[in-house]
Amino acid sequence: MKGKTILVSFAALVGALLIGAIFILLAKSDPIRAYGVMLTGPFSSSFGLTETLVRTTPLLLTGLGIIISFRSGVLNIGGEGQILVGAIASAGVAVTLSAVPALVLFPLVLLSGALAGGIWGGIAGFLKAKLNVNEILSTVMLNQIAAQLYLLLIRGILIDPQEVAYGTGVPQTALVPAGVWLSRLIPGTRLNTGFILALILAVLVYILLMHTTVGYRLRAVGAGAEAARYAGINVPFYMVLSMFLAGALAGLAGTVEVLGVHHRALEDISAGYGFSAIVAALFGRLHPIGIIPASVLFGALILGADMMQRAVSIPAAIVMVIQGFVILFVVASDVFIRRPELLEQWKTWRRRRSGEVA
Amino acid sequence: MTDFMEQGILIGIIATGIRLAIPYLLAALGEMLTQRSGVFNLGLEGIMLMGAFFGFYVTFVTHSPMLGLLAAIVAGALMGLLMAFVSVTLQAEQGISGIGLSMLGWGLSGLFFRLYVGGIQTIEGLKPWKIPVLGDIPILGPMFFNHNIIAYFAFLLVPISWFVLFRTTWGLSVRAVGMTPQAVDTLGVSVTKMRYQCLIIGGMLAGLAGATLTVANTHMFADNITAGRGFIAIALVYFGRWSPWGILAGSLLFSMADSFQLWVQVLGINFPYELAVMLPYIVTIVALMISFGRVWPPAALGKPYERGVRG
């Protein structure tokens, strides 16, 4: 079965790349070389490996939140906004309290990032649980609101004083005190301890969902709200809780981007992780461990496509095209793993058809 | 401010609001149909981008906006077909395939633009068409009867889609297939066929919505010109609770709030403009908070249909 899964997914990947090749040719460029870079780049050099994991980290953290909320029956597509809120909160606390000793400040910063994200997610959860506001609507809207809030803060009260002094006014906070930086695992790369944090949290989320009463209730509320209520579980409360946890994890993702990668909050700090994480989470079968390889591969896909753009001269748009095809093909191929009998059914069906014709 | 000025502002706000509402209205009505049939199409953004590009490109080449709109509709239909094949025939997880479709649409539109246009170009797009007589009514004329034909079509589409849903046999099947597909199936109506049809029509409308931005509004195409409108449209479907009138209300509320904040900015009331930009999003959420009544979401929404699988 495992082998078959890999085989099918691999076939899907090949299919996607073949179609993608057509467009690379359209762009008058060499698919072989392009794919060579795209597939090997992210894994061949230390640069590739570390940059892949740099993208994996926020995908993983946000994805874990997505898993909790989806498992609790809340379709949370507000990761993007929650990341931003987490990033700005942590950066804000870090720069305003830069006088505080790092030992105290560091946990404070992490906490504020998680809390802010949690509250942002919790709002959507509360709106759904108590006011029956559909979460897809509220999270989409909250994403936009968060984006504006974020800009307002990094160009307003939190802007780097130097930027004001020189009149360049680039919208970004001052550097956060070096004491709270997440140390780089390999010098000369951006891979930082945030990745380790994400891995640890994946295990913790697994334990929470599978081995605790709260996790049991979260899953029960998602899988059968009526039955959960019948069993005495406080359904609204756990809906809110799930969105709070989801937001907190996304908020941490934002915090890690600040403390580990950029060391400040700046424009466009989230590279669409809020949405990519949904893909990673679903590919990981909404399983806290399954999402680890999923987000590594997805991170590699994002980076690889970018490296391809640089290696062979093609428009950046190709990156999106290929990512789109890969996602569509892999998700479509999934059916043959979930329901192998389908193939058989189709064969018999076709036999009948041909039989009739004859 | 002078009387005339205030009047001008009011006209301006309404007219702008209506103009802004068109793409949301078209895309959301399409998505409503799709979701009513039980499919959650998160790929709207990508479809709109394809429509936006092909609408622009064909107009650019043929100098005929009508052909452009046609092309946009065809492009949208093809994207809808792709979504249908992946999410209905292959029963793929709809959340993922939707996001995949969005990326694909963004990528393809950007790529074709680079390859076949190669830079910012402008077209002679649709011009506002003043309805005779009505258009000359003071105040109301400029507000409601001086828009491009897509606008009139979009608003006409509201009663039309209501009629189709609630007064035709096909509409009856649509309402049923998203709620209880097995019922439709056992009565000899093909669930797959229904969902294909709805996804394709939904795609056409999303394509047209995208073309509104290029062929009617800006008369140009640029990378990612939709800037997230597809997702707003999806949200508005939930706001409208899968009813054409509700979606009309949502689109207008959102867009009026948007045009209102534009005017507030232009007339120079002094406060952080971000707050103004946030306004429509906040208004929409609040409006849904205070709305009430029993909601019946399509019970089978997002679930691929499999025969003989209970509940």
Add this chain to the structure above:
Amino acid sequence: GGDQKPAAPKADAPKTQKLKIALVLPSTVDDMAWAQSMYEALKKLQSQSKDGIELAVSERMGKPVDAGAAIRQYATQGFDIIIAHGAQYQSVVKEIAPEFPKITFAYGTGFQSGPNIFAYDPQAQEGAYVMGVLAAKMSKSKIVGIVGPVEAGDAIKYNKGFQMGVAAAGGDVKTRIAYTGSFNEIVKAGEIAKTHMDAGADLLTGSSQQAVGAIKAVAGKPGTYWLSTDMDQSAVAPDAVLASQVYNWEKVLTKIIDLRKAGTVGGQHLTLSFADGMLDLKYNPKLEGKIPQDVKAAVEKAKKDIAAGTIKIDLSK
């Protein structure tokens, strides 16, 4: 860009004496604004230089995390000059540059240079001021409008400069500003322009790549004009773009290249201003006739005074 030469060989490959330049762009090479202006300048240099320039471009690097990867990869591939063409890249450039002391990094708009970092700094406010004067003198309705992206960075400099110019020109002309809250909301930019015009403005301007949307809107209403910045945008609307502020990137780039040849790999804060001739105001020849001589004279005077330093544009106000 779709039409560039095959990309750089890996760092370990033998180095050609061709100058290798990498360009990292937040948007695309055809955005009709900030990115395209720099890209075209580089292409021009490439075609002119005798011992050849090898050019590599990364587009859509708006996300700092992507830009960081791009810059680092170019650095490891042994490019000679890496141009991160955006103010938002300051942070990442300053982080990476120290690890590659032999490579020249350049970014802008910015001021913080480093041992091997050039920070180029277009004085957008200067051109803006001059166009403010032009706008004020040309406006019949006595109302001019600014279509703003996000109130930050160059946009602030540009808008402030423009407002000061308008004020300086006298004749109590009103300046109105509205922002889209984004850099690429072409549709919104168009709507803001329309709103400005509905509200009476007859001369409009605005920065960032979304401006094209506004220009096209302005073109839709005869008798209203647009003043463009970053590059000459008259191609978008030949009958609406009155004049453009253009940056002379070739000059900046040549300076950087020459400095590097002379052994200076960085450490300078390069301004583009009227004074050093890297900034210019370009009339749209098609419409130049419409501008009265006295207006032109006032504009020329403003330019001279700014270059001479007799007009000071204080942005901290």
Add this chain to the structure above:
Amino acid sequence: MSSKINHLEMRDIVKRFPGVLSNDHVSIDIAAGEVLALLGENGAGKTTLMNVLYGLYQPDEGSILINGEAVHIESPRSAIDKGIGMVHQHFMLVPTLTVCENVALGMPSDKGALLDLEPVARKIVEIGATYGVSVNPNACVWQLSVGEQQRVEIIKALYRGADLLIMDEPTAVLTPQEAQDLISLLKIMAKQGRSVIIISHKLNEVMEVSDKVVVLRDGKKVGAVNTRSTNPEELARMMVGRDSKMITREHREYQGECVLCVEDLCVTNNMGTPALRSISLGVRPGEILGIAGVSGNGQKEFAEAISGLRPVDAGKILLSGEEITNCSPKKIIDKGLGYVPEDRLHVGTIPSFNIWENLLLKDHANAPFAKCGFLNASLIRTHSETLVSEYDIKTPDLETATGKLSGGNIQRLILAREITRQPKVLVAAYPTRGLDIGAAEYVHEMLLNASMAGMGIILISEELDEVQKLSDRVAVFFDGRIMDVLPAEAADEKTLGLLMAGLCITKESISDNGMEGKEIG
């Protein structure tokens, strides 16, 4: 529509599902005017076989012949065209649509593409009149009682004028009266020359209505007899493979305090109309109180109000002396109330959860299964294993998703969970609905043993013999009121039947508005 079905044969049908052989070379045949009964335990393969006939499934082997010639039924559409109609075991109705719309669904309209519901409504009333299955054509289906929904399903089939009508456990949710009506309806149809295939677990019905009986077990055909030449005992033996044991319950008298007392209870239903109009009841420890009544007369709301799932408008509920009116379900459970809900799949269990997760639905947070918030996996596993074997729940393993189990096994699981928690009072709503004889017997045994152990039990059911067999006292619900509470021996079929219909010898007054009350309920 092709020519009329005079004779239909299914020959050596084989249907496999992953891991299951649902039909193993099954053959049946039926002629016009005949009624064929399909018998078999839960999971025997009856529904599968009929789904094959109706074109929902394609057989892996075997053939179908109509009037002697092989036909290929590739979809329900072609089944309908060939004159085959089916009333499904699990309702195939769209809750948001009206009865009319549900019937018209998929049918061509006189006005072409336009919907034209007038004639449909008229025909529905017609059919209702001729066959005695009346429903309000303009009511939304979600407002209808289960019984009424069943009628809609039958109307759907009749409306399409089927020559051959398949009925998959049509009487499972019907009251004795309704069931009787249906039986006579089927007889009429047979006389008219239609063929009927009926699936049922109720042998007396089968004996009354059918001409032939086919019995399935584990997907195989284990017997085919003419009804005239057989008897219920034989059929039971063929189905279960053993003699069915008769449950006997010696009659007892109860004194002392009620463990559950309900006083003047008033509750509103989903449509916002009164469901219970000041009900007063009590059950004593060890007593089984039967609640008879046509479904939709307040039983569901009664159970929900007691278990805290539905707000109480007025009145009091006391559990062993303590007031639990409008307490949270959690509190009520903790105070010792057990509840076997009507909807066993979506309220009683979580279909996607596996066996042990559902067994722990109510206890997951209680010691010893959870310690300071953590689930004690090993203990839970052993506990679940013992329950599974004790109540012999047929399942591959503990990890199987509960939704995959047959109705009977899901019910066993729920009972296992509820009874082992040893509540003071157990409310069991329609506990044997849709279960085969063996399973039903088993459930009865469980309930009896529990009552012997001193548990107070409220048994809500439409099955008169079930109520009679088990109860010490029987309360009859009608239109949100209690018509009467009878001691077991006084509760004979006739009296109960009258009371359930809202008729009663003493209070004529109610009998008048009785029927329309039934319509609302």
